[in-house]
Amino acid sequence: MGASCMKERIVIVTECMNMGSLFKTLHRSNQPLDIRRRLRIALDVSRGMNY
Structure with missing residues (x-):
């Protein structure tokens, strides 16, 4: 895990997850989220950002 701030872009490196990225999970049409x-x-995202 880490971060890099360059003039062109800001990059955050996180851990590799089995189910893929949060973006893909949220945008899958076959997996509705209650x-x-x-x-x-x-809550998990906000806790991680707070850490």
Whole structure:
């Protein structure tokens, strides 16, 4: 894990996850997410950003 700030772009390096990226998981049409799952993801993301 790490980060890099260059003039052209900002890059954040995170761990490799089995299910792929959060973007792909959220945009899959065959896997609807109920409100509990969405809130759990939001809480996990906010906790990670706070860390």
